[in-house]
Amino acid sequence: MASSAQDLGPVLDKDGVRLTVDDAIATVTLTNPAKRNAQSPALWxxxxxxxxxxxxxxxxxxxxxxxxxxxxxxxxxxxTPEGIEGEPSFIDLARRDDATLDATIAEYQEAFTWWRRSDIVSIAAVQGHAIGAGFQLALACDLRVVADDVRFAMRETSLGLVPDLTGTHPLVGLVGYARALEICATGRFVTAEESVNTGLANLAVPAADLDAAVQDLAAALLAAPRDAVIETKSLLRGAQNRTYDEQRTAERASQSRRLRDLAGLSE
Known part of the structure; x- marks a missing residue:
């Protein structure tokens, strides 16, 4: 990259989140290391x-x-019973009617849904602890590069809750039902080695090399034409919900669009 995203003026910088943009690469940084980037509704x-x-x-x-x-x-x-000032506590949430409670959780989930938009590829650079909501935020991204000290854990079930911040679908897709159930129900740690071996992470590197590895991956992703990446991502994301023949049909339609575009014949 021509310059470090951290050196650019932020597009957004509030409530523990900073967004910077350097041409085709945006960086979203969690900025409360004193609290190990703990999450709250304001952060979401x-x-x-x-x-x-x-x-x-x-x-x-x-x-x-x-x-x-x-x-x-x-x-x-x-x-805690009082929760975070200005936000509903868990007790407050439990007292809401079904529709209001559902709408509140849906609002929280919005922070985790946009990372897989078809027009972008998202990469989570994960070091140290990624627990509960942190694990689910990493799972919200398309790709994960982890430091060798990473420790994933899904602790919600151990607390009497469930993972509800969109993490269950990608987790099952990445590691399979049986392993996903075991990870969630036990709340155990998943190491860097296991995360790569099971497909949870794409790459593990020494902690000191994490940022450089992510930059290299970002550069490799930018090397391909944007429209081809968008079409390929759409094909792959939809594959698990299509039959083999439906996927063949989708491939043909995508390729037709690409060929016409490259030939200058697209509408």
Missing amino acids: RALTEAGRLLPGSVRVVVLRGEGKSFSAGLDRQMF
């Missing part, structure tokens, strides 16, 4: 806003966390 709203503020020039989005941990999960204050 800022993440949602970051997705809305992405310029059309952006092709790759890098998600990273400052400090020794990517994100240690929910802010512990959310588990």
